[in-house]
Structures are given as structure tokens and as C-alpha cells.
Amino acid sequence: MARTAGSHSDITGPRIRAAALRLFAREGYAAVSMRQIASEVGLQVGALYNYTPDKQSLLFTLMDEHMTALLAAWQEEPKGAVPEERLEAFTRFHIRFNLERADAVFISYMELRNLSPENFLAVEAQRRAYETALEQILSDGVAQGVFAMADPKVASLALIAMLTGVNTWYRAGGRLSLSQVQGIYWDMVRQMVQAR
């Protein structure tokens, strides 16, 4: 990646996306202007268009990067071979990863309606792939007789909603540590699927 010495192009792009992520999460995509983003980064508005063709692409890039990172991180997460170990790994992973990226999680749920139809389909496909990973763990457990539930598909959606909900109330430095929260949720998940 040869760049002219002193060029900022390799750092300005990420800074723009970081500012947009923070502002979109705090105020909403429609409520944030390109001027606001530029000012946050210390640029004039015209300069932004060297990094994104338009505002909508900026939003899509943020969501796409987030979903791609989520899927990649779960692939690389260490996890055991049996369903119960895999479900515990998923529970702890989901809580930790989503808390670390609260702004991106918020945007990826709230701003779906601001995506163009093609962009929406792309993000939806990634979301479904993630849901399917959990559903597979649940189905395997049912097939092996170690889990019990009426509908693994619905259960996977219910579990993800429950785990993502941590983001709405957890604050670092509060009553519970991350590891305590992970433990409490794993207890609930385990009871829900009747593991052991």
C-alpha cells in the first residue's frame, strides 16, 4: 500500500467511518448531516466525498463491516465439539462481542430501513447466516437428545433477542461484571434448552 509520505488518506477514511458510526448511533442516520460528520473529523463537507460516493454508502459500509466482523469472529472463536459446549461458547461470545461494539449493533438493527433494497438483502443474508449458526447448534443438540425445545428455529431467534438485549442495560462499572453477566445468561440459556 504505497502512499505518498504525509498523505492522510489511509487514516482519514477510518476516522470518517468512526465519526459516522458514533453519530448515527447517537442521533440516527436521518438526523445526522454530512456537515456534522465532516466537522467531527475536522474536514469541510466536500472532502467527505473523496471517501464515500454518498451518505447511504457510508451507512451500508458500516453495517457490512460489522456483520462481516461478527461472522468472522464467531468462526474463529474457540468452541468445543458437543452442542452444550458450543451453545455456551455462543452465549458468552455474543454478549462480549456485541457489548464491545454497541454502536455498530445499534445501527445494524435500527437503520435497516435506510438501506437500499440490494444493500438490505446483503445485510439480511449475513444476519441470517449468523442465526443459522445458532439454530444448527440447537438442532444438533435436539438430535442428540441433550437439548429439549419445541422449535429450534424460533428458539434461535428468541435466544439472540434475549442476548442482544444486554446492550440496552449493561454499563461497565455497574452492579455486574461482564463475566458475571455471561454466567447469569448462560445459566438461563442452559435451563431454557434443558441442557443437563
Next chain:
Amino acid sequence: MARTAGSHSDITGPRIRAAALRLFAREGYAAVSMRQIASEVGLQVGALYNYTPDKQSLLFTLMDEHMTALLAAWQEEPKGAVPEERLEAFTRFHIRFNLERADAVFISYMELRNLSPENFLAVEAQRRAYETALEQILSDGVAQGVFAMADPKVASLALIAMLTGVNTWYRAGGRLSLSQVQGIYWDMVRQMVQAR
């Protein structure tokens, strides 16, 4: 909102709020203009200000009415005396009520950041009252030895997130009826709290 005999204020007001609810849910508060709302109702924009002092009050009214209706409906919901019966009633009630008012539920979660500080506190207090109603059921069950969970407060937030999540995927006429969905979720909730 003073009314005069023969005026339409008693029907126009609700129509404006219904249009705003639908549009805010579909496109987001910031993305919807007062002109859009007026046009939906068949008015010019100036007429809207006979019914709301500004756009923000319109949003607050929608959220406040929704939360008030939610709390009132739960108060009036028939429910048994023992924790297990009350938890089943809560589970079925929450799913049904929220599915019936999907737009208001969506707005009441997504547009909290667009409320003024006082209005935000008012809505938050109602939300907390609803959460506390569930937490009380769980605590009672633990005290009576019929439920088992590490943290009733966290469990109440987890359950509400799980149940509200139905709104993101359920569609009438799909694979499952409302009553089947209620049954599947009650199974999961019961297992999670170890009822029976």
C-alpha cells in the same frame, strides 16, 4: 386542545396521530416531515399545528399513549394468583399486545433518543414500571421455591427482550399462528425459570 361543536378536532387529532405513528415507524422520526404527515391526512401543513405545538410533542404523545395503554392493559389482564400462572399470563399477554401494536412498540424503542430530557424520563418511568411488574412475579416465584434463577432483575430484562423479539419476525399468515407462538414461548419461559 379546546373543541367547538361541529368541529372535526375530535376526529382529525386521532387521524394525525395514526398517520404519524405509521410514518414514524416505517421511516423514522427524523426522516418524516410535517408535510408528509399532513399530506397523509389530507391537510396542509399549517393545520397540523392546531393539534400539536410541535413535532416533538407529537412523538411524545404517541409513546406516552402506548406505554399508558400497555400498563393499563396488563393491570386489567385476567391472571391467576400463583407465580407460575401469572408468568404464563404475562408471557401470552406481552406477545399478543405487542404484536397488535407493532408500530407503537417499534417507535417506543427506536425513538427514545429524540425525546426531550423530561419526556424521556416520563417514558422511562413507565417502562420501568412494566419491567418491575415482571420482576415481582419472578421474585415471588423464587421466594416460594417454584422458580430458580440467579438474578430476577436480569431475568426480567432478558425475558422482555426475548418476548419483544417476536415482533421482528412474526407475520400473520406465516408458518405459526399467534397461539402456537405463545405456546412455544411459554414452553421456553417455563423451562428457563424451572417452573414445575
Next chain:
DNA sequence: GTCTATAAGGTGATAGAC
């Protein structure tokens, strides 16, 4: 109660100088 007209200012995006 609704209308039209208007105030005051913000919007995304582009052109062309440097």
C-alpha cells in the same frame, strides 16, 4: 379549523481553484 405565503435556515451533492 384550514388555508396560503413566508421566514430563517438546513440538506446532499457537485464544480473548480489550489
Next chain:
DNA sequence: GTCTATCACCTTATAGAC
């Protein structure tokens, strides 16, 4: 790569006629 200036249009809210 960034700037300034600009285009065409949209925004919330209000004033005053009817």
C-alpha cells in the same frame, strides 16, 4: 486531498386571510 462557493430543494414553525 481539501477547500470554498454554489445549486436546487427541503425543513419546522408562524402570520394572517377566510
